[in-house]
Amino acid sequence: MPSGVWRPLWELWTRVGLPGAGRVIGDGWHEVGAFLGPSIKGHYREWPLPRLLQAWREAGIEDVQAKRLSLGGGVVTWGRRTR
Numbered sequence: 001m002p003s004g005v006w007r008p009l010w011e012l013w014t015r016v017g018l019p020g021a022g023r024v025i026g027d028g029w030h031e032v033g034a035f036l037g038p039s040i041k042g043h044y045r046e047w048p049l050p051r052l053l054q055a056w057r058e059a060g061i062e063d064v065q066a067k068r069l070s071l072g073g074g075v076v077t078w079g080r081r082t083r
Contacts, residue, residue, distance in 0.1 A: 001044055002072040010073060049075065
């Protein structure tokens with residue numbers, strides 16, 4: 001999830017923007033928009049980046065690395081399988 005000045009904007013978008021856009025699109029998209037924000041927050045609460053990287057290592061992946069994308073709203077993770 002983004003941090004700093006971008007975090008409140010992300011919170012606003014996931015709480016209001018996504019569900020609102022889903023209402024306009026229709027056919028169940030409001031529920032998708034309302035689900036995404038809490039789902040992403042729950043994922044990062046359960047799997048903070050250090051824990052996620054450790055899980056990769058425990059699964060036999062070496063040289064595990066991660067890079068946050070521009071505003072922190074996404075993370076790319078990679079490594080090399082050893083087994």
